[in-house]
Amino acid sequence: MNGENASFALVFDPESPVPLSLEAIVSSERLPSLPEVAARVVEIARDPDPNFIRLIEAIRTDPAIAGRILKTANSALLGMRTRAGSVEQAVPRLGTTLVRTLVLSFCLAEFQNRNSVSLRVWYQHIWRASLTQAAVAETLAERQGGKVDPANWFLAGLVQDVGRLALLHTCRDEYVEHVLEKEDDRSLIQREQEWLGFTHVDVGQAICRRWNLDTDLVDAIGVHHAPAHRVVPLKFVSSTSLPAAMITAAHVAEYLEEVSHDLSCSREHIERLLMQVFAFRSNEVFRVLADVDSRVGELSATFGIDVGRAPCLETILSEAQELLARIAIASQLRLVNAHTNLGRAERVRMQTEAEAEQLRANQCRDHLTGVFNRSWLDPALATVFQQAAPHREPVGLLFVDLDHFKALNDSAGHQVGDALLQKVAVILRQSVRLTDSVARFGGDEFVVILKDVNLDMLTMVSDQIRSHLRASLSSAESAQSITCSIGAVCVPPSGDGSVPPAALMEAADKAMYEAKRRGGDQTVLATFEAGKWVHTSPMIPVAC
Template sequence: MIPVERIWNSAQLPTLPAVAVRLLEIVRDPESEIRDVVETIKLDPAISAKLVKAANASYFGVRSEVKAMDRAVSILGTTVATSLALSFSLTDESLQTGPKAEHYRNFWVHSVVQAATAELIGQKLEPAQRGEYFLTGLLLELGRLAMLKTIPNEYIPVLEEAKLPGTTLSQLEEARLGFTHVQIAQQMMTLWKLPEGIIHAAAFHHAPLEKVLELGTDPNARLLNAMAFSAAAADYFCTANKGLALHSLREISSHCLEMTEDDLVVFLSNIEERCRQAAELFNVSLSHLQNSADLMIQANEQLVQLALREHVASTQASIRQHVAEQEKRELETRNRELQQQALHDPLTGVHNRKFFDEVLLREVHRCVRAAQPLAVIFIDVDHFKNVNDTFGHQFGDQVLKRVAQIFSETVRVADTLARFGGEEFVVLVSQPSEKGVERLAERIRENVEKEAFRFGSTPVKITVSVGAAIAIPRRGETGIGDRLIAVADECLYEAKRNGRNRTILRHVMDERDRQLQQLITQTRFSRWLVQQRLLDVPSISRVLLDCQTPHVQCGELAVRMGYLDIAELHSILKHQEVTGDRFCAVAVRLGLMTATETVFVLATQQEDPRTVMGALVRTGLLSPDVASGALEDYTRMIAPPAKHRVMAFA
């Protein structure tokens, strides 16, 4: 915190030149004439030259060259001419060189965007007052200029911190300094005796969105709405908080300016073009300004992330404080235990039971969140006691080492193999399908059966029995990990009772979940490639082993792919909080997504087509053109049509 008097007592506080002060007096005088404006501006040769140059700029679209001040003011109008003269006075205050130059440039770019936006809205709402709209937009950030000039050492760190997304500049100013640039601007405008409407707009332009939408019959509602929209537009084009700014732009444009979503997209593009024209007037570079289409994608991405973060925060807020200390103690205890215990079995080199239990617990939680299946494969070396009794424990240890090596070579990188105890091993299968688990279990059995074990010159027949189980954990379901292990263990002993050296799989899910998983598997890009005979199963399987799809939540993915908008996402998340049901089930029940759309989203969540396509190109299985064409055909043939603007495929 610093005393605000430091600003008002500083010799660096910006002041208006005499010409600008006189122009403001003329504007307030209803009896003033155009020649009064002309004669006053002529008192300052620098401003006069800039105003004539401005009249010839593309911003105003004058066809014939303007050479005289009288004609320039006549063409521009007294209000616009006065606004520009004041603007040029401020330009000299903000276009600085030296170590603070970047912050002065940022201030001025922000102001130009606000002014150009405000002038466009003024042209739409009150054409005769567009000059006043331009001036008001230009002066909204006047407080930032004053703080940069009077308290730079304290203010620049705040501006640097504000570059990060998530917190507004006004919030940071209040927290770090004890006052905001809005308050400073309001006081300066009062000292300069600017019109009350401009002072009111400056005080209001960063007001909470709900207050903007409640203006109703306020006599200054049009100007205030325009300034709130202009401030949001400047945040959209110039700051990191593009998602929040876009949300404000949508709300204000819809409720206050009678714009549709398509109208807003066009208007933002017009703002971009108008800003680049305005930059010519003030000799400001906007080369770093992104185009409106790229900005829209970034802002929508931020909105999805914000929606998901808000959902997570709301579901955790009620319990976070209560369990925080307990979780900290448990985490510290667990870390100490993990440091003391080895994560691998000392004989075979594979993971041990402790590690497996930890991974199983994490996978259960992940599969609950993502509504994805979980599978366990249990393996037991047949007649292992006889092997030990006949050939000795040293040979038995060699058998365990070799079968563990075979298991490691057979399972995928993403799977978790562990020694469960004695001659029993277990595999936690990552992102399994019922058929995939069955094939993996059978490959394990076959690879051991094919291996030639010898005790000296004596062949020794070694086989394994395999039991497997697959399930989809549900929200609120307890003990699913233990239950899955128990079912896989039952299958293992059933295989032993039926003669050993065989595989038995059992699914622990209702028929609807089972059918859903089958549909998801059939919809995957890899399955489609095999069906189209572009690749065979062994080739695509090898690619998938080293192809990890980044996890994206269903809601975010559905918005990206155009099956939901932000409002629909919020609605589903709220219902999900109440019911505890899976996201896609809630989306279908509310009629916001079809079953076909949810299947395609879930298939993409489990196996991103673009990631697979990249892997196919990198491994040389498909050329870039063939892979790209295959992805386009897959999307056209399999993907349901999007209902909203597509932000990214996945």
């Protein structure tokens, strides 16, 4: 074969028997072998002090790879400020890790079978997931303050499902029949294990070891199917963890695949991973997911990978966001269903369930700001505790009070004050997840209920609220920024009732007043230690 793809020609016997052992699959002639130049690049990249001259010499032995590296280096994908005129100029700018990633990506792109119509859709499906995982991993790495190399995490995300590609490439229709097309209660991993006695994770790790990839990368892809709750820490200790990044990337890829078919599918686990492990803010999640989909399109074009035609995920994500918001509101209203008194005569008069829901909504809403009201708050918090207790999920509470609001209201007038409260309610809703609840406690006081949070996330959300209020709201009359004081509390519900909901509310209220006593425009965290509440000024967590 001549031309650009000469180095990556697939050579296998289509009539050879399907291998059904791990060793047979990894060594199968049906798999594309790693070109010599790629093996040399990997070897050089493993050196703690890699030699760029050796790296350039290795790349130049293969004109196809050299040309593709130079083309990619000058593409919009990498966004270099000045154009590289040669491989000698491009390689030092790209760096050893990125060069290794590009070379292996070009090789991996040959895990495609463009001649099989029946298998093409499965290749497209797996490749879209792989590129999504690579893009997510790269995004997570870029938020680590330079502690990790984004190219290394990108490569890990790209290869962590190489075992699925290898199984499809070697077992072909049998893999589709026994695993991919099966619709039952078993997971993909379980179907593979029962059919083969091993899984695509085992295959992927074996291939990566043969390719002499780093041990930490091989170990990380071995756990990427772990449940989301396995990596959510009490602190942001996992933010620079490659295994945590691989698990997060896998869950995001699964969600983006599922949401294209089911707008109502939950993304709580995605938000939990991004916010509680990697310190994303609530209002960043949607944008990150949409950007990842855009990045997949760029990557597929760069590496020549067919991922099929997919609908615009940004539109789908926007529609899903609206639907999930309606579902969340309905769920929050149901928190107080048992406490809402509708007379029998009224129920008989109701013509539809929608009218009953609307009545409940009106009874629970603050008519000025549109958030929930005080009558909703107490029973809702009690129900949240009841739901969280069996799983020992922490419940967080933020008690938000505007600083010097009374003086502003008296000087500027109630109309200005009311408009300000409406804007505050909007900012609070924008600062938390769809599943979190915002209620107006009274006057200029608001309460936010957050389910399944950790202390760092609670602190991060409160900081976002304060900074957003300060930046977005100001009084023209007083020429002062609007600030707030926040009391924050986070406790795991206990079956013995040692911290009942009422005590949580009282603790948050006292912490808020302590924040005001200290000068306002700050958060005070109340923690329950040795049978009493202790006030601290939390450090703002960062993922770096």
